[in-house]
Amino acid sequence: MIPNDSIIALATPSGAGAIAVIRISGSDAIAATTPFFKSIHGKKLVEQKSHTIVLGHIVEGKQTLDEVLVSIFKAPNSYTGENVVEISCHGSPYIQQQIIQLFLRNGCRMADAGEFTLRAFLNGKMDLSQAEAVADLIASDNAASHQIAIQQMRGGFSNEIKNLREELLNFASLIELELDFAEEDVEFANRNDFKALIDKIQKVLKRLIDSFAVGNVIKNGIPVAIVGEPNVGKSTLLNALLNEERALVSEIAGTTRDTIEDEISIGGIGFRFIDTAGIRETEDVIEGMGIKRTFEKIGKSEVTLYLFDASAVISAPNEQVNSGLKAKDLLLEIKKIKNKYPQKPLVLVANKIDRLSEEEISNLESQFRIPFEEVSNRSTRQSDLVLLSAKTGQGVEELQSRLLQFVNTGALRNNETIVTNTRHYNALLKALEEIDKVQLGIDEELPSDLMAIDVREALYHLGEITGQVTNDELLGNIFANFCIGK
Structure with missing residues (x-):
């Protein structure tokens, strides 16, 4: 009303x-x-x-x-x-x-x-989806989230859903008409055309559903966990990335006992960096709780930066770097993380290279690349190892560039529709589930009345996205998150 x-x-x-x-x-x-x-x-x-x-x-x-x-x-x-x-x-x-x-x-x-x-x-x-984009536009704090919100507010996503729903509705009308002439056994909806439409809708829905993985992190900021042993410069790196003294820095190991988070925009993409407690064996109860949270943050992050003190590792004789205790222990720690989170991108970051000579710097990458590939089960990639000095800022821009490589911005550049709203994502999943049932019905030549039920459900879930199907409770939940003057 x-x-x-x-x-x-x-x-x-x-x-x-x-x-x-x-x-x-x-x-x-x-x-x-x-x-x-x-x-x-x-x-x-x-x-x-x-x-x-x-x-x-x-x-x-x-x-x-x-x-x-x-x-x-x-x-x-x-x-x-x-x-x-x-x-x-x-x-x-x-x-x-x-x-x-x-x-x-x-x-x-x-x-x-x-x-x-x-x-x-x-x-x-x-x-309704355009109205929700208004709130996203107001909340956008980087170029990528702004671009997605603008595209949705202009109706890009809405038009795609409306066109699918209209095509499906036309066939649904023909199927419903068949039910009125069930005794005559006539077929108004051409099954080959109907099957082609269902195949098209499946592909579009799957593409939109897959886009949510990118859209959700762009909208909320891509979480990046900075992990490693105590006193390797994690807090210094966080400060260097943010360009401010956000985290307390000390020579005393174990200074960071909880996670510290802050967000910046890199290349128009929001990244949320998480400085974590140093990973080590400890009897300190509070520090132990911090280390436990470190692993929780790794699980929730999209990318993990494993930081180590290059000067401490390279200080050992060369023959010990390849087979010695320090390098071996470091790679074992990395392997633990990779075994626990095998699909999560992990970047090995060698910090404090300002303490190394040019010869030591040139040797460091080759000394660690082969064993790192073995524990990470990945082919040789330039992005697997970054050399930097968080203290002087050397190499920080290179790290930022490497992080951007993990973000699929192709869809943004091509102005493709990207789903960022959880409500839309859930509705798309439900619509695809019903469309899959329709596909099964066509393949098994089920009666029209059974397929009509699944088609109606698919139309309902597509209508939920644009507001063609809605209720007062849904509207209340959506607009309660807006500011008063909007």
Whole structure:
């Protein structure tokens, strides 16, 4: 049910600023504003064309609250599809509240979270997936998440789902028609064409479902765990990546006893770096709990950086580097991680190379590449080993470049649809499950009435994504996560 009362809210962030924008929406929004607005040039708001701006004052009786600009958007050509007034006032919190309270006392009510966008959805200005993209766009903090949200808000994902649903609906109508003539044993839906359509839908759904693996981490930031023995420079590396003193750095081993997380954007992609407690045998209960969390973070990360002190390993005689205790123990620790998380990308990072000579640096990569390949079960790749100095910053940019190699940005460059929303992902999974049942029904030549049930279910789940099928509880859950002024 579409409400027709007028709602008001602050559309800009709360607090002091140069200006603030107060938004009013409803069939009576313009009429409700008129008694409290005095144009400098004597213009009447109700007589102004849509998408015009008028300079004047907000007044209450003889008291002037502020000099403002009032923007007029007339239905249906507005964000919500209703009459909308936006008051641009000075950014004093006092002025903001005085104006909002004035309209609350005179027929308006405070907007609920996301109610402006909810009204836009209810009035057909956007579908449900586009409405959800509005929240994603506001929350985007890097180029990749921004690009995905923009593409979805413009209807790229919606159009793909709508086209599939429309094609399936056409065949569903023919199958339903067959049920009306069951006694005549006629076939309106060509089974070969129907099978080709189902095959097409399966491929599209699988592609969209697979894209969620990339989209989800791009939207939420790609988690990268920084692990290794104590005092190898993990916290220093975190600070170097973030370009700030985020983690406490000390020469004392075991300084980091819990995980420290922060996020930055590299090449337009958000990465969430996790500095973990050093992995070692310890009798310290608190440090032991930190080490346990380290392995938990490795399990939740998309990429693991295993950091080691290159100067400590290379300080041994050359014959010991290949077969000695330090190198052997290091590779055993890496092997433990690879055995526990075989599918997780792991980058071996040699830190503190500023302490090495040029000859030692040139030898380090060749000394560790072969044994590292053996424990990681991977072919020789340049990205398996990175040499750097977290202290001086040498090699940090190279590490950032290597991290970008683990992200599939091809879909972004090609403007392909990428699914980032868990609700959409679950609906796609359910739709594919029903489509697979339809495929089985065609192969086994099942009766039309049985296939019709599965087709209806597939249509239902596709309709859930765009809002063609919805309920009040679903809408409440979605728009509760919006900010008040949107």
